[in-house]
Amino acid sequence: MKFFIGAIALAVLASCGTESGTESTATEGAETEEVQEGHEGHDHGATDDAAQDQDKKNAKDDMNALDRLMGTYESKNKCKDCEEATRQITLSSDMTYNQVTKYANAKKADAVMSGNFKWIDKNEGTIIIDPDSKTPQRFKVDGKVMKNFDTANEFPVLTKVSDTMDLGHNKWLLKTLNGTAIDPSKEGSHAVLFFGDDQTARGNAGCNSFNGAYKNSEADGSIKIGTLAMTKKMCGNMGVEDEFVATLSKVNNYKIEGGKLHLYHNKEASAMVFEPLK
Secondary structure, three states: OHHHHHHHHHHHHHHHHHHHHHHHHHHHHHHHHHHHHHHHHHHHHHHHHHHHHHHHHHHHHHHHHHHHHOEEEEEEOOOOOOOOEEEEEEEOOOOEEEEEEEEOOOOOOOEEEEEEEEEEEOOOOEEEEOOOOOOOEEEEEEOOEEEEOOOOOOOOEEEEEEOOOOHHHOEEEEEEEOOEEOOOOOOOOOOEEEEOOOOEEEEEOOOOEEEEEEEEEOOOOEEEEOOOEEOOOOOOOOHHHHHHHHHHOOOOEEEEEOOEEEEEOOOOOOOEEEEEOO
């Protein structure tokens, strides 16, 4: 009898040990799975970070390539039997272009074209103008030179004559106002203008800070600056500021040439000339 009871007790203990071992093994398996999942999640995170870094690098490379490209290129026609003319092509940061052919014969109207361009190979500096048209133009832009793939073209090579038309690349310091040289070191004469990507013009007119909406077209160089909101300080010399604000409200054209920003009224003599603020 005692032997029978002992056998039963041993069987019960063995059963409990088996269940405990099974439970322990299942728990360890779950923990191992969690650890593996954690490692997988970490790997995904690292992959995402690397992808984001690559996207940022690609975007920066694209912007650098555009910076080198943007500007106005010019050439006189080279063929003997062609009517004498000068062609300008302006490439803008929004991947649009404007082409103007001006004829020596003043009675003949300028030929103007505009549209889009796209990269063929940004590393090689090759582009195609009006890619969807029947007569697309292909160019290689190398430094300050823009070469037409069609060497028989009337304008096979154009040379850069002005820098980027992107207003937002610099903060601009006023140097000339309606023909009068401005000395920024003098009181009330340190006037600064900046065009933001949010279509807001900001700056300081010499005494007071200002901001206001603006619209511009890189294709034709037009610009319109809206009513300015300004602080209301009084300074010792308000003459430059008053004239600055009055003139800025009238400008409707601009160009960047020789590293300087020129603002015009009806394309007359430069009303305002700025240099990059260093």
